[in-house]
Amino acid sequence: MVAAGHSGDPARWRETFDGLMARIAGPFRRVEPRRRAHAFVLGLLADLPRKNCWTIAGHAGDRGAGGMQHLLRKAMWNTDAVRDDIRTIAVERLGNTDAILVVDETGDVKKGVCSVGTQRQYSGTAGRIEYTQVGVFLTCTTAAGHTLIDRELYLPASWTCDPARCGVAGLPRTRCSRRRPCWPSA
Structure with missing residues (x-):
């Protein structure tokens, strides 16, 4: 195989x-x-x-x-420990002075609003405004290859400004306390 x-x-x-x-x-x-x-x-x-x-x-x-x-x-x-182990392996196998880090955000279209971080926003994946969950990914790239070395789910203000919603979704308080400005709805 x-x-x-x-x-x-x-x-x-x-x-x-x-x-x-x-x-x-x-x-x-x-x-x-x-x-x-x-x-x-x-x-x-x-x-x-x-x-x-x-x-x-x-x-x-x-x-x-x-x-x-x-x-x-x-x-x-422990997802963070797996990430750390993969990062260590990547540095051993790929790390050199020619390595570059690539940051990419990817939107996944969702059918509802219950998935953590979902809100109506523009998605390049869909090519329009949709209910989307956005992940931000960090990749290490060299001539020898590339690998994902970190990831984070983007939490928009519609989530971080709503502690009750974060609690229902099971998000840790420390994750939801990283607030962006919460503007009143117009």
């Missing part, structure tokens, strides 16, 4: 992949989410026409998307 866009010896690729996944195993408290994360990342790297919990679960041999959705929504693992 070789990831999309990668060529060479599949056995060597898989050995390297397994070794890298072993390096980020520490933040997973239990073996089940660790294994599920391994399968999830393999699905992300696979040549699938669409990538969502259903298609990735199918690629992993699961009967439904519940396990992948559980990994992303409820399983206990």
Whole structure:
């Protein structure tokens, strides 16, 4: 099995992949989410026409998307520690004086207003104003390759100025206290 866009010896690729996944195993408290994360990342790297919990679960041999959705929504693992481990690996493998950091924001169109950070705003993804959730991503890029090294969900003032809404969504107080100016509605 070789990831999309990668060529060479599949056995060597898989050995390297397994070794890298072993390096980020520490933040997973239990073996089940660790294994599920391994399968999830393999699905992300696979040549699938669409990538969502259903298609990735199918690629992993699961009967439904519940396990992948559980990994992303409820399983206990330290996402910041995984990010830090990936950043360390990226610096080891990609870091050099020619490295550049790329900041990108991506809007994901949402059907409702309950997803954290969603509000009506312009989305380049949709090409118009829609209910959108915006993520900001930091990538390290070199001639040798690139990798995501940080991420943050953008919280607009419609969220940060509404502590009750943040509480219902389960956001920590420290996250919602990073306020931008809250202007009264016109």
